[in-house]
Amino acid sequence: MNNLFEDLSWVGSQKDFVDQINIQPYHHMIVGRYGGNSGAGQSKNEDGCLIWCSDEEDWEFAIILDAHNTAESAEIIVELFNAEKMQLKNLLASPATQQMFGKLEEKIVSMFQSGEFLNACRNVTGETACLIVVRKHKYVWWFSVGDCILYLFHPDLAALGQFQINQRQFYEWIGQVNTFDLAVPCYSVGIRELREGENRILLTTDGLIECPNEPYSNPRNIYNAVTNMKDEESILCMLNTIQKNNVRDSTTIVFWKINCIEKATQPSNA
Known part of the structure; x- marks a missing residue:
C-alpha cells in the first residue's frame, strides 16, 4: 500500500476561497481554487475535490465536484470515497492495469448504487457533477457524471486540434436529483493512451470556461497557458484572469504532468 503522502480532501463548505486564489502543490500535482468574485454576487463555494497518489508516481486518482444549491452532495461523495479508500x-x-480499470468502474457504480448512498442522496439539498480521473502507467481513465471537464494536452494531439477528452453532459447529477437512481444509471467512461513524451492532464469545473469574456472557452488558450509557463505559474495566471474578468462561479483545477517513455500508437503509414 502506498501511503506516505497525506490525501487531499476538500469541499467548498469548509473554506470557500471567495475573492481568494489558492494554489496548493500536492506531491507532483497542483490544485488551484478560486471561489468566485463577491462583487459579481458570489457568496459560497460548492466545489470539491479528492486526490490520492502513489509514492512511486505509478498512479494518481482525482475527483472534482461541482455542486449547486448547496455543497451537501459534494460532501457525501467525498465521504463515500474516503470510507472506501483502502479497497480503492x-x-x-x-x-494488472487492464483488469484494474474494469474492476474500478464496477466498484464505483456499485458504490453509487448502494442503498445506503442512494438514501443519503435523497436527504441532501442539491446535486453535483462528478468527474473521476485515474492515471495508471501509460493510460488515463475517466468516469464522468455531468459537466466537469478533462483535458489531455500533448503536442501530437494539439497539432490535430484535440484537447478535451470527455464530452460535457448536461442534466446529469448525483444527489437530490440522481441519475444513479434511474432504472439504468447514466454516466460516461473511457480510457486514453498517453503519448510519448510530456503529457499534461487538467481537470476543471466549469467556472474556468464560463467566465465573462470567455478567456478560456477555447481549450487552445488553456493549452497555451500550461505549455508556455511553469506549472504553478500557469494555474495562477488562469485564475487571475478569470478573477479580473469578474467571474462569479467557483473554479477548481487539478493539474499534473506525466512523462511517458513508451512508444505511443502511430498510423501504419507514419
Missing part, C-alpha cells in the same frame, strides 16, 4: 487504493495498486 488496493485496486489502484494492482499490477
Whole structure:
C-alpha cells in the first residue's frame, strides 16, 4: 500500500476561497481554487475535490465536484470515497492495469448504487457533477457524471486540434436529483493512451470556461497557458484572469504532468 503522502480532501463548505486564489502543490500535482468574485454576487463555494497518489508516481486518482444549491452532495461523495479508500487504493495498486480499470468502474457504480448512498442522496439539498480521473502507467481513465471537464494536452494531439477528452453532459447529477437512481444509471467512461513524451492532464469545473469574456472557452488558450509557463505559474495566471474578468462561479483545477517513455500508437503509414 502506498501511503506516505497525506490525501487531499476538500469541499467548498469548509473554506470557500471567495475573492481568494489558492494554489496548493500536492506531491507532483497542483490544485488551484478560486471561489468566485463577491462583487459579481458570489457568496459560497460548492466545489470539491479528492486526490490520492502513489509514492512511486505509478498512479494518481482525482475527483472534482461541482455542486449547486448547496455543497451537501459534494460532501457525501467525498465521504463515500474516503470510507472506501483502502479497497480503492488496493485496486489502484494492482499490477494488472487492464483488469484494474474494469474492476474500478464496477466498484464505483456499485458504490453509487448502494442503498445506503442512494438514501443519503435523497436527504441532501442539491446535486453535483462528478468527474473521476485515474492515471495508471501509460493510460488515463475517466468516469464522468455531468459537466466537469478533462483535458489531455500533448503536442501530437494539439497539432490535430484535440484537447478535451470527455464530452460535457448536461442534466446529469448525483444527489437530490440522481441519475444513479434511474432504472439504468447514466454516466460516461473511457480510457486514453498517453503519448510519448510530456503529457499534461487538467481537470476543471466549469467556472474556468464560463467566465465573462470567455478567456478560456477555447481549450487552445488553456493549452497555451500550461505549455508556455511553469506549472504553478500557469494555474495562477488562469485564475487571475478569470478573477479580473469578474467571474462569479467557483473554479477548481487539478493539474499534473506525466512523462511517458513508451512508444505511443502511430498510423501504419507514419
